[in-house]
Amino acid sequence: MDWQALTADQAALARIPQQLRMLAERWEIDKGQILFRIGDRIHSVFSIISGEVRLIRRDRGGSEVVLQRSRGGFFAEASLDSKVYHCDVVATEKGSVLRFPVLAFRAALDVDSDFRNAWMIHLAREVRKLRAQCERLSLRSAADRVFHYIESEGSDGIITLNQSRKAWAAELGLTHEALYRTLSRLQSNGTLDITGHRIAIVQADPAHHLQSV
Amino acid sequence: MDWQALTADQAALARIPQQLRMLAERWEIDKGQILFRIGDRIHSVFSIISGEVRLIRRDRGGSEVVLQRSRGGFFAEASLDSKVYHCDVVATEKGSVLRFPVLAFRAALDVDSDFRNAWMIHLAREVRKLRAQCERLSLRSAADRVFHYIESEGSDGIITLNQSRKAWAAELGLTHEALYRTLSRLQSNGTLDITGHRIAIVQADPAHHLQSV
């Protein structure tokens, strides 16, 4: 297991103490596989290596509600403080996850203050990031969401995307068509400078300027 | 300070050790007041008693991006691990906040394992809740968001709102008009049973049924 390669969004993973690492199991998961069901006794905390999982809650009618889609990072962290899982978890594509026994995880948090601090920092950052994303998703227009993303996730009005535009569109809550059209409009506008995966804000959107006067 | 009244969404507040509580200061804030600016040295962690604050980042053009709106609960938690604030914080209405010295807060987390556990649980729950909200906000239709909210925030298809519908609309990322119309349509549909602040799903939405077949 290459623990060094994961540090980017996963500083907490790198800080996992040796003792706990040795207890981690790698699970290969198939598309459609159910990792655990609602009501199951909690046994593990997971981190995704590859693929995608969804946390789902179903009503009696059979319609389902996606509580979370994960492609990387931990999931079911909230299970650290309960006895049973509160949702189903299903893999939507082939991939693999890392499984940590929850008791050992709790014990490591209690004992290892470095790990504990890394974990708290990880959670706090996640909260900050998710709050920003909620704000972004409540913006009405595609252009506003693009700006918000660059301003909050990039630095100094410049961002280098680490994903395909299609995936970015999903993160922005847009269809890929809408994002493509918005980007090309903003570029021919002179508002954005797009070179490959690097996107820079050239000047504030005219509409935004009005607000600031 | 009535610490008991806040336990609802704020279990972590109730677990704050006596020593740290004694260091807390209550700040009365006016509309438009700036609590701190980007680049300021971090001195405090805050919790809102009343009113609303916004975490804002500005670009050079003067247009601003809202990273977070808070009406209750902690904000700027992520500042526990940095030296300077990463955004401006402005009050958008009159209210008051609780101010904890960040050093004492960190020390309390190190020393008091009860408080520490409560804090980690608080953060993990916040993460879970925010992820669900992001999923909800990326749903296209107003009806889907209403269902998602009831399924994920309520229990057994029933929810009792603790806020006005206008405020709920904002949380759902909708205009209040859209929410009012959607609710009355779903009620005359026979899909929802609405009695005051109690909303119950009577039957799955027909459109959802198709998916589950």
Added chain:
DNA sequence: CGTACTTTTGAATCGCATCAAATCTGGTGG
């Protein structure tokens, strides 16, 4: 070289935002 996926453009449609205005509600003070 072929396959799967992303990127791109087009046309039509639909749902939500927007602006407007009326009604209802809870709380305040006279």
Added chain:
DNA sequence: CCACCAGATTTGATGCGATTCAAAAGTACG
């Protein structure tokens, strides 16, 4: 108790922008 006000609720008409469906061109990878 009533008048009054601010805010929430409700309904209507209109337009825009994103979705949707469709299809073509580009690109990475084995």
